[in-house]
Amino acid sequence: MSKPVTVSCDASQCGLGAMLIQDNKPVAYASRSLTDAESRYANIERELLGVLFGFERFNDYTYGKHINVESDHKPLEMIVRKSLGCAPPRLQRMLLRLQKYDFSLKYIPGKDLIVPDMLPRATIKINTNNEVENDIECFVNMIIRNTSMSDRNLEQITEETSKDGTLQTLTRLIIDGWPDDKNEVTKEVFEYWNFRDELSNVNGIILKGEKIIIPASMRENMLNKLHEGHLGIEKTRKLARDSIFWPGINAQITDFISKYSVCLESRRSNTKKPMAESETPELPWMTVGIDIFYWNNNNYLIIVDYYSRYFEIARLENIQSWGFTHTVSSPHYHQSNGLAERFVQSVKKMLSKSKQDGKDPYIAMLKYRNMLLENLDSQAQLLMSRRLRTTIPTIKNRLKP
Structure with missing residues (x-):
């Protein structure tokens, strides 16, 4: 041998x-x-x-x-x-x-x-x-059964896929095999050529790897679901990239958000360079930032974990009931409370945008916690070692630790 x-x-x-x-x-x-x-x-x-x-x-x-x-x-x-x-x-x-x-x-x-x-x-x-x-x-049936969405949504994606002419052409190519020359591929499925080896059809749903390919008739609704958290263009792209796909999705997300009136009204103006942040701690909850902010006639407490950037808020009935006095960390320079102050601004924007849209602000915060950080996992993954379930369809295996 x-x-x-x-x-x-x-x-x-x-x-x-x-x-x-x-x-x-x-x-x-x-x-x-x-x-x-x-x-x-x-x-x-x-x-x-x-x-x-x-x-x-x-x-x-x-x-x-x-x-x-x-x-x-x-x-x-x-x-x-x-x-x-x-x-x-x-x-x-x-x-x-x-x-x-x-x-x-x-x-x-x-x-x-x-x-x-x-x-x-x-x-x-x-x-x-x-x-x-x-x-x-x-294994395949387990993947589909563990898709994080209701049976009704699963049936809707299957039904709309069967009505979508482009996806039905794609299904035939997946089963029968692609031609050797991309010039022989019809125009309607040409944009799938570069990742043809990643495509499969499982029980009537087309997957790209583990990402669900959304039929054309459902894409506008999916864009609305993706933007429920008002996360901005890059963050919304990261959220979509984790679970769903269709050709041109990044460009459509950019176009959708750049024309969204609520986000345009609250777009951040240029700010001074923030103060340098402290070193990242070794464990979750080893170092936290705490602040109190006022929004919509209510006081809120925010706490941020410096390790994972995971945050929680709670509405306060009275900020002096136990005799505490709220003192800012550095008068006239709130940026010195770094991370907590940054999240105060982010949370205020989420609350304001959700109020203008008439949507649940906790859905927005849920998606923010599930968003991938730059070159890192999401806040939820860093803290809990798993993703959180949202309104975007995903594979349940991805929700496990």
Whole structure:
């Protein structure tokens, strides 16, 4: 076993085939038919299933050794190099099963893979309990069941996807396979070409990795949901990037917010450079900033964790009931209370915008806490090690610690 080993794999619409090679000579052959469910897989899913089949069938020779893999499906070269989060659910599960193997995958034109191309076409249909299929389908169904939205919303996305002509064309390409040349792709789905290897159709919903592709008829409503927190352009983009997708979403978010009258009225003017902040503490709640602010005829207490930037507010009935005297940290220069003062301004804007819109301010604060910080996780993730559930559809796995 000191010599290099190659596994050459292929798949058709009815079967899988693999050949074990050493010194350019065949060592073993294997093939099997696809189940009814597997025959409905997207082309890239069948091809990766063929690779998984080859590794597991020849496990005695492939485990614990670097293996060269040959495939005539070029998108596989890209998908095996990407992170698991970029892959569709079925590919994720297959890639997870391949994690124990050490391999490099190389694209070989189909005309040069003669034997592997023949093997999946010469299978015998047999009825057996397919452990791989059951494992993959359980994982996919778990992803969809754990989507953080009601059954009604899930049904609505499925129904609108079935009515969307572009997404139905996309579905056919996902299942039947994309052409080799992007110039052969129709204009309506051309913008999906660059990430075609990340697309899948699961129970009527199209996913890009783990992100749900929203049908055109629901995108305006989704823009309104994304902007419930009045987070600004970049922050709203980050919020969307975490769970949903459609081509041009960033530009539409920019256009939507730049024309939103409530946000234009309360746009921040240029301010002086703030004072330098203290060092970030080692643990949550080790250092906190506290302040009292007045808004809409009410006094509020705000507390901010310096580690995670997570904040909470509480309305105060009376700020002197226990004999406390409110003294500012530095008269005539409130920026010296740094982080707390910054969040006072942010919270006041959220409260004011929510009041003008007639929306729940706590939804706005919830989305703010769930927003990814620059080069960091969100406030909720830093404090609680998990994301929070919002009105934006997302995968429930992402809500777990």
